Every structure is written in C-alpha cells, then in structure tokens.
Amino acid sequence: MSPLISSFRIAIAAGVLSLFALPAGAAELSKELSTAVTHAGLAAGSPDLKMVQTHLHHVVNCLVGPAGAGFDSGQANPCKDQGTGAIPDAPADKQKLLLTAAALAQGGLAETDLAKAQAAATATQAAIKGAE
Template sequence: MIRIHVLSAAFIAAVMVLVGVSPVMAGDARQQVATAAAHAGMAAAAADDKMVRGHLQHVVNCLVGPAGEGFDAAQANPCKDQGFGAIQDAPMDKIPALQAALKMAREGAAESDGVKAREKAVATQSALSKLSM
C-alpha cells in the first residue's frame, strides 16, 4: 500500500508540474505580432534616425525571439515574457507573412537613409497589422 501512495503522489506531482509548465511553454504569437507592429509604428514616427533603426530592431527581436537569428541582446526586447518569438510561436500558415515582415524590418534597420528606413517601417507595420492571428 505504501508503494501505491508514493506512486500516486509522484504521478500527481508530475501532472502538476506539466500543467504548471505548459502555459509558460506556449508563446502568445498574437501579442508578439501586435507588439512588433506597435514598434514598427514607433519607428515610422521617430524623428531621429537612430530611433527608427532601434525600433526596427525591436521588431526583429519580437519576431525572432531571444534564440533567433538576428536577435540583438544589446537592444530592448519588448516581447520579453510573451513567448519565444512570433515566428516560432505562430501557426505554420502565418510564418511566410511573418518572415516577409522580418525581412522588411531587417532591411529598414540596416538602411543608412532615414527616409528609406521609415518607408520600411511603414511597410513592416502594415504587413504585421494585416495578419489575423
């Protein structure tokens, strides 16, 4: 009988851990996309070219997540605690559109011409805002 109680307690503890961990493991792609779109808008509206590029890097950080290619830990991650990156957390059918937005954000962040960087920011915001997650 003691073995049954120990086994039952261990099973219950394992289930509790799994239930407790599951929500943390699942990212909120919708929230990450909305945050990325907001930062693309901030980039488009920024008066300073450095801020344009900085907000576009925030978009990149939200889309790729901390383990993703192009994540810049020296820049802010406004999607911290929202998931693992919108691309990783999104449904498969949304990934091509997210990758297209990522490409625009990266191009804008690398752009030396502030006007062209803002144009990329506007296009990025538009692309992200059109996504229905």
C-alpha cells in the first residue's frame, strides 16, 4: 500500500472518530457531575453531621463553581481544574436540575439533624444523576 493511501486512510479514520468525540465542555461537565455525585454519596453515607456537611460543601462548590452563588472558598473544591462549575458549564436543559441539586445540598447544609442532612444528600445525588 502506498504511503499516500495509508495517510488518506488515517485522515479518514481520524475524521470519523472526531464525529463521536464529546465537545470540550461536555467532557468537563461529565467530570464535574461525576465528582459531585461521588461527594453527594459520601455525604449521604457519612456517620456524622460534620462529614455530611463537608461533602455537601464539596457538592455545592462543584455545582456552582468558584464564581457562583454559594461557593465556599473555605471548603475544598474537588472540581478544581475540571471546568467552571457544573451549572455554568451545563446546557440550558440541564441547568434547572442542577440548580435544584444545589438547593437540596444547601438545605442539607442547614440541617442540624443527621438523618435529614443525609436524606438531603441522597436527594441531591439523585438530582445530579438526573442531569448526567
């Protein structure tokens, strides 16, 4: 096979594969959502209120991003370098679910009862999964 034909086949294969590639923003959003789901699950399974709230802070920070309302710079941002925040990175049709998830997480942060905070974390996780 000639080098020209081989190069042509490689170029065609690369073009076809690019049709199936996710846009850059979609890849970032996918990472942010996965991280937020993980931390919501960690919150739901935490044995004490402090750890539930710690992980819910992480969820909020992932969802709203550093420039978003509710971002707490005193808490870790496990989504750092994954995007600008799931809500600002999400397409319009997913933003409502993610805003609901952020509100649920904020509600869990306000809870003083462990079981209610864990329930809020579980509901937060479900809302985020609905936007994946």
